[in-house]
Each structure stands twice: as structure tokens, then as C-alpha cells.
Amino acid sequence: MTASHDHPSAHRPSGQHPLRLGTRRSPLAMAQAEETRDRLCAAHGWEHDAIRIVPVTASGDKVLDRPLAEIGGKALWTKELDAWLLDGEIDFAVHSLKDVETIRPAPIAIAAILPREDVRDVLVGASSVQALPAGARIGTSAPRRAAQLLHARPDCTIVPFRGNVATRLGKLAAGEADATLLAAAGLNRLGESGVGHPLDAEEWLPAPGQGAIAIECRADDAATQALLAAIDHAPSRHAVFAERALLAALGGNCHSPIAVLTRAEGDTLSLRAALFSPDGAERIEGEIRFAAGDPEAPGRLADDLLARAPQAITAHFSGR
């Protein structure tokens, strides 16, 4: 034991009990939980045992044979952790922001966004989209990735691919597809940064919220919110909240193929978005520049995109 034995308050959140951090069990989720614990302990000068990581099995991890969009969407990743949070079994929860629904239950608050990782998609199995062999089979269950790929390469076919990162790489190695697309952020956080070829984010726009970690707690738990504020990264929060506001204003859901890229230039943000028809045949794009934190700008971009989009695209967005 270190000096914390004699002076617990200097090394613990608020006395004797560790804070309980809820997470999914996948290797990526556990890596994100450890990063969160490390950052929070460093920010407050706590020992590691000030935070206890509590793994929870999410329903999205139990059903692996059907596309996520078909079995209930993103709530499958948050439902169990939400219940544990609201029941007081955990004090806060960590999520890939990309997997968190745009509209959250009122008693739950996003209290911090960690510094965003690499936002790019990585192509595994070929050096570039252009280099894919004619008629290649691409393993992905993400409507955005499927539409983007088919837009660039209508000769390719899409093979459903679910499961965690290791499972998908295993399916690829077993020959179930010729190539797959993964988030660079997930690979980096798993220590697999050498896998595949990152795609230029300006040409191949990523998913809303990709690469960001969100930390949630109860909206009425001011003490935990104050502790989490110490690890919030405002530039990352402004960018991902703008992307989520765009998604909300478009009335998008997990079937909606939308890609976005946010760039910061000082206090000005540029938000670029592309909407696709699911078969990739249609694509429209728009961009808006605005002051970071302006809550109205993403909605204006959504209105502009929907006004110009053909029916094959608007059918997958309900607007606001």
C-alpha cells in the first residue's frame, strides 16, 4: 500500500468507495474504459483503485447473426448500461459515441468527450478502394460504408459482417470477404494501428461521432459531473455535438447512410456531409462553416441537404 492508506481522501474520489465505471465487455470497450480510468485518475491525482471497471453484457453483443439496423439499432449498445446507471449500480458509463443514439433518455447526461482519435476508416484487404479487384466482396454491416463503397465501386458486392474487430478480421482471414472497412480509432485503441490502409477523410467521409469516446452519468449527479468535467475535451465535444445535431435534424437513424467530416480552424468549424441512397447510386454533399458551439448551423445544413436530395435519399431521412 502507498500513502493512500493513511490519506485516502487525497487518492480517492470522495472517501472510501471507488467510483464504478460501467462498460461493455468487448476488447475495444475495455480499452476505452481503461483509457477513461487512466485519464480521470491522472486529472485528479488518484490511485488506479479509485475507479472500479464494471463490465456489462450489452444485448447488441448477444445477437451477432443479423444486421444491427434490423434487430433494434443503437439502443442495443446502451440499454443495459443505461439501466445500471439509473439503478445506481454504476456511477458513470463509457461508450463509443458513434454507437450512442442521437436522442438519449432525459435522466442521462453526456458529461465528457475524450480527445478524439483518428476519425478515418481503414480498408483491410486492398491498398485502396480503386485497387479492389473487379467484383470484390466487401464485408460490412454499416449502411454508410456499404453505400460509400458501392458509390465508388458499383461492381463490388456487400457481405454482412458483424461482431467485434477481432471477429471481423477473423472472417476476412477465413475468406468470407475480400476486404472490410474498420475505424482507425478502434484499431489504434486495440494496439493494431498497423492493420490495413487508412482512407483519406476528405474523400471518404467518416461516420458521425467516429473516434470519440463519450462518458455518461446521471443528469442529477452533479458531483460525478464535476469530476468528469476535468477530462472533457471541448474541441472534440464541439465537433461531435455538431455531427449529432446534423444527424438529429436530418431525422437519420441506423438505416440512414450519412457520412460527415468536421474540421476546426480556430473557433470556426466546417461541417461537411454526404448523404447516399443505400445502393450508392445517389450521393449529395453539402458544407457549412460556423462558430464552434452554434446550435443552429447543423440544422441549416440538414435543411439544405434535404431540399436538394433525390427521393432515393430522402426516403431514408425523416427531416425535422
Ligand SMILES: NCc1[nH]cc(CCC(=O)O)c1CC(=O)O
Ligand atoms: N460499430 C461498431 C464500432 N463502434 C465504434 C467503433 C470504432 C471506434 C470508434 O469509431 O470510435 C466500432 C468498430 C468499427 O467501426 O470499426
